[in-house]
Amino acid sequence: MTAKTDKSTPKEKGKKGEKSDKTNEEKINEIIADGSIAIKMEIDYSEACDEKLPKAEELASQGKLSEALEMLMALEKQTRTGADMHSTTRVLVTIVKLCFKAKDWDLLNEQVIVLVKRRAQLKQAVTKMVTECCTYLDQMPDKATQTKFIDTLRTVTEGKIYVEVDRARLTHRLSKMHEEDGNVKEAAKIMQELQVETYGSMERKEKVELILEQMRLCLATQDYIRTQIISKKISTRFFDDVKNQELKLKFYQLMVENCHHEAVYLDICKHYRAIYDTPMIQENADEKLNALRNVVLYVVLAKFDNEQSDLIHRILKDKVLDDIPKYKNVLEQFTTPELISQQKFCELFEKEIRDGVEGSVATTAFTRDEAGEKRWADLKTRIVEHNIRIMAKYYTKIKLVRMAELLALTQNETEDSLSTMVVAGTISAKTDRLEGIVDFSDVEQDPLERLNEWSSNISTLMGHVMKTTHLINKEEMVHKHLAGVASE
16 A cells, blocks of 8 residues: 655755744754654555565574574665554564574664664654563673663663653663662762653653652762752652552652751651651551651751741640650640750650650650760750740849759850850840840830830720720719619
């Protein structure tokens, strides 16, 4: 069967192209969409393929592989120039299949490169051939042969949108092979080449899996900044689907690991809350309680601000906290406007939250290693900051010696902690170092603010006066009425 062909010569076609009135933007859009457009077939070579392909396979089985390939190469040229996509696909797949069956790995690599580089090679045929080649990897004799073949396939697929998914899978496989050999840096470097978020033909779930793999390898090489950047490529709305629970847990566990490096405790708390809210975790009582323990510990480790204060009060409303009373008590210590004794706090909670007791498993927040000791020191700092905020609430002025005594710190440590909080804007205070007095009153108030405050106070006072006058008048009228009734 034949179709209408364009009888114009290549020169005439070139001239037509030169006279095209299309804009650059239109040409670019055509190039981008070209991978999905089927070229119109000019000649049908199905019968020729049905005749020659079995002959080629027979020659290859007799050890005459070069003769078989020579026949197929001639046929490939005919099908390609005739734009017969189906027949070209059959020929390309047969060529690589014969090379594979003959176990001639060098020839297989060579043929793949040659076939892809052919002029006006059909994209759909290349896609089918690459997919076929990917199935051979598991059947290759050794890792060196596998690696060489993967490199060949990655080379011929580079920059080709229509085989981007196959290239991504091959890259992931090569990365895993390097990681197994202990070359984690090389594995991470290979994975970072992929920009899977731009792949339109890849399923969203597979994209997320590959991005998570990029994050994992970046963490393995301690590239924390790149991990944070890559994490932005995943929309957390993807995890709303119950089918993606495992990916959700993996994502937030990686985020927790990354945040530990910068000690961003509030973000760690939010990540553990996301883990805690996952249906899979809610169904497992032990994992649910463990996630909640981490939520509690990291929210108290976070520095005080409006967001932290709001979050800690919302967490305290969770009824599941009744199953872990010690951890609930820890939250109550930080939400009650009373001073916390460092010594009593350690006596009450240190053993359970650091080592665990019978019926309660300790978290990894305060392990007995360097990182755990640092977080334990940070918790003590949070206790000191809480106590200073309480003092600022109840005291106008206090002696530095007395303040140090209440905080169980030296005067220098107390002064350092106080200065840090003043600089952060958590409290307002002024220290008279000669007299040794800390003044918590508002030191420098703007005149306009003071005038507004005075005006507000006067308005409130006049409101109270008016209300009192009204009540007195009411009582007088009631008294006169009762006196009149009594006289009658």
